[in-house]
Amino acid sequence: MGAGLVGSLLSLYLARRGHEVTVYERRADPRKAGPVEGRSINLALSDRGWRALEGVGVGDEIRRVAIPMYRRVMHDAHGNLSFQPYGQDQQAIYSVSRAGLNRTLLDLAEANPRIQLRFDQQCLGVDLRERTLALRDAGTGEQHTQPFRRLFGTDGAYSAVRAALQRTDRFNYSQSYLEYGYKELNIEAGPGGEWRLEKNALHIWPRGQYMMIALPNLDGSFNCTLFFPYEGLHSFAALQTPAQVQAFFEEVFPDVVPLMPELQQEFFQNPVGSLVTVRCFPWAFDDDVVLLGDASHAIVPFYGQGMNAGFEDCTVLNELLEQHGPDWAVIFDQFQRQRKPNADAMAELAVYNFEEMRDRVADPRFLLQKKIESK
Ligand code: FAD
Numbered sequence: 068m069g070a071g072l073v074g075s076l077l078s079l080y081l082a083r084r085g086h087e088v089t090v091y092e093r094r095a096d097p098r099k100a101g102p103v104e105g106r107s108i109n110l111a112l113s114d115r116g117w118r119a120l121e122g123v124g125v126g127d128e129i130r131r132v133a134i135p136m137y138r139r140v141m142h143d144a145h146g147n148l149s150f151q152p153y154g155q156d157q158q159a160i161y162s163v164s165r166a167g168l169n170r171t172l173l174d175l176a177e178a179n180p181r182i183q184l185r186f187d188q189q190c191l192g193v194d195l196r197e198r199t200l201a202l203r204d205a206g207t208g209e210q211h212t213q214p215f216r217r218l219f220g221t222d223g224a225y226s227a228v229r230a231a232l233q234r235t236d237r238f239n240y241s242q243s244y245l246e247y248g249y250k251e252l253n254i255e256a257g258p259g260g261e262w263r264l265e266k267n268a269l270h271i272w273p274r275g276q277y278m279m280i281a282l283p284n285l286d287g288s289f290n291c292t293l294f295f296p297y298e299g300l301h302s303f304a305a306l307q308t309p310a311q312v313q314a315f316f317e318e319v320f321p322d323v324v325p326l327m328p329e330l331q332q333e334f335f336q337n338p339v340g341s342l343v344t345v346r347c348f349p350w351a352f353d354d355d356v357v358l359l360g361d362a363s364h365a366i367v368p369f370y371g372q373g374m375n376a377g378f379e380d381c382t383v384l385n386e387l388l389e390q391h392g393p394d395w396a397v398i399f400d401q402f403q404r405q406r407k408p409n410a411d412a413m414a415e416l417a418v419y420n421f422e423e424m425r426d427r428v429a430d431p432r433f434l435l436q437k438k439i440e441s442k
Contacts, residue, residue, distance in 0.1 A: 068222045069090075069360075070091075070173060070184060071092075071222075071223055072168060072169055072374050073221045073361070074092070074219070074221030074222070074360070075176055076119060076123065077221055077380075078179075079123040079125075079172065079175055080384070084385070086181065087181050088181060089182075089183045091185045091190060091202060092187075092188060093187075093205070096173075109165065110164075110168070110282075112374070113160045113371065113375050115376065116375040116378045117161075118382055122385060132164070133163045134161060134285065135157075136282070139271055140264070141270075141272075142270060142271070151428065159267070162282040162284070187204060187206050188205070191203050192230070192231060193227070198218075198355060200213045200215055217354070217395065218356045220356065220357065221358075224345055226358065228356065229347060229358055232349075244341055245341075248341055249295070250292070251290060251292055252291040253327065253329065254281060254290075254323065254326045254327055255326065255328065255329075256288045257287060260286060262287050267283070269281075271428060273424060273426060273428050274319060274425065274429075275425065276425065278424055279292065279294070279323070280292050291327075294342075297339075306334070309331040313330070313331060342368070344414050344418065346364070346410075347363060350406070351400060351402070351403050360374075360376075363406075364377075364411075367414075369417050369420040369423075369424055370413065370417040372417065373417075380402075383405060383406060384402050
């Protein structure tokens with residue numbers, strides 16, 4: 068259930084092992100979406116993600132459209148820059164387009180005769196005893212019941228599959244929101260399509276209680292994300308007019324304002340997204356249902372590991388299938404036991420790293436320490 072990043076990759080892994088897979092997805096086919104719906108927002112892809120993509124032979128194809136980011140570039144409030152490498156030699160994390168990555172995985176899934184893709188199919192509920200799905204067709208509005216033999220819930224942070232598990236006995240569940248939201252903004256490419264900030268870097272404007280980051284796109288633009296409190300002196304609530312937005316950005320992010328000619332429009336057009344951590348357990352129900360990706364472990368984005376961890380779920384599940392053959396009860400049980408501590412660790416690191424990115428990276432003592440370490 069769910070043809071997002073994790074669901075589309077998982078379908079490839081399962082099909083490669085000889086399974087017949089049907090993927091249901093609430094939204095329309097993103098490959099047919101118009102320019103607005105398909106607007107590219109990029110993600111940082113790192114080692115776990117690469118390993119999972121290489122497992123289905125798609126690493127090289129993605130590498131061709133990925134931009135290595137070798138270091139963080141910090142922008143202070145006067146426009147001065149400082150730098151921190153992500154690793155040694157050519158080590159990097161990579162900026163990739165979410166929509167592009169999803170499209171590539173869906174193309175591969177569509178080309179595989181064992182995989183059927185069903186778009187515009189929203190899961191309304193799961194009957195665990197009868198092993199049926201309630202699906203609603205977005206086009207006709209009609210509902211129907213679909214039997215399943217084995218169900219993989221890859222339907223994201225607000226998973227309908229997980230909602231069914233939540234009604235079973237001794238199922239633990241928690242969700243917690245940060246008091247921060249995020250807004251996507253855009254830095255335009257230069258007139259010749261050139262990058263107007265250092266291309267091979269992740270840019271951060273750390274400002275103590277909040278921050279903005281930017282990742283490069285292939286067309287010379289950057290996607291910026293402002294992580295900002297909902298309420299308070301400096302907050303989304305406090306910026307109500309175009310003049311307030313302009314004045315705030317000129318004061319706090321002065322070097323970026325000339326690169327954002329659409330700032331005021333984008334600020335009021337683009338929605339504020341919320342930042343949630345979801346924890347639950349167990350992830351499996353008998354040998355019938357299992358959750359992967361954000362459905363089982365949605366985390367805040369500051370460690371850049373949500374998708375990467377979801378991709379790693381696919382790698383680990385595939386390894387367990389290799390070891391245990393058709394013994395799904397063992398496979399699901401070992402999968403959740405192996406992955407849960409890792410997912411919990413990632414959730415904690417992600418929250419911790421918000422403080423590091425918005426505050427500590429700008430601390431001169433931290434910069435000095437980093438310099439000593441890199442020497
Ligand atoms: P999703 O991508 O949410 O996909 C779920 C799919 O299921 C969707 O297609 C949805 O339409 C479908 N669906 C949902 N409900 C239903 C239903 N009822 N019926 C049918 N279909 C349904 N991760 C990184 O690794 N690196 C990053 O740099 C990074 N940056 C991020 C920045 C931001 C601002 C945010 C919010 C997240 C970021 N993440 C990042 C996390 C990453 O986006 C998620 O971890 C990843 O998308 C999870 O993939 P998924 O397939 O599990 O879920």
